[in-house]
Amino acid sequence: MPDEYEAALTAALRRLQASDRYESEVRRALSKYPSRTVDRVVAYLQENRLLDDxxxxxxxxxxxxxxxxxxxxxxxxxxxxxxxxxxxxxxxxxxxxxxxxxxxxxxxxxxxxxxxxxxxxxxxxxxxxxxxxxxxxxxxxxxxxxxxxxxx
Structure with a gap:
């Protein structure tokens, strides 16, 4: 569901806006979304070097x-x-x-x-x-x- 992915990505980017976060922090912040959506968002953030433990x-x-x-x-x-x-x-x-x-x-x-x-x-x-x-x-x-x- 693209809307769900976009909402999760937006929430993750908002979380990363203030400062760097750990993958586990982003996953906790996105806990209301399905795990496959969270996995896609985390993969996207890591590929684009926005998430780096x-x-x-x-x-x-x-x-x-x-x-x-x-x-x-x-x-x-x-x-x-x-x-x-x-x-x-x-x-x-x-x-x-x-x-x-x-x-x-x-x-x-x-x-x-x-x-x-x-x-x-x-x-x-x-x-x-x-x-x-x-x-x-x-x-x-x-x-x-x-x-x-x-x-x-």
């Missing part, structure tokens, strides 16, 4: 860099929530993990430019909220604030 993953990774940097745990959760394929998630997490320490350091120097010992716990919570691993947080805090001092 790898490009979408790269966009998500790039969006979460710099001052908006997040750790590998939060990146993994974000990609899983969006519906990224498992292989792309693992590749993105592996590539991101290599620069986790540098991103944590950048965030600390931006958010806490003058290292004050009293801000150490706050900085740790900040990095934890951004999805950095415990090991990365401890190392970044030690580099930025120095070794924790015993009060006794």
């Amino acid at each position: 790898e490009r979408t993953t790269q966009m998500v990774v790039e969006f979460n860099e710099g001052r908006r940097a997040i750790g590998v745990e939060r990146l993994r959760a974000t990609l899983e929530q969006r519906g990224a394929p498992d292989e792309l998630i693992e590749n993105a997490v592996a590539a991101t993990a290599q620069g986790d320490a540098e991103r944590a350091d950048l965030l600390l120097t931006t958010k806490f430019p003058t290292p004050v010992v009293q801000d150490r716990a706050k900085a740790g919570r900040f990095l934890y909220g951004r999805g950095f691993t415990e090991e990365t947080i401890e190392e970044a805090l030690e580099r930025h604030f120095g070794s924790p001092q015993s009060e006794f």
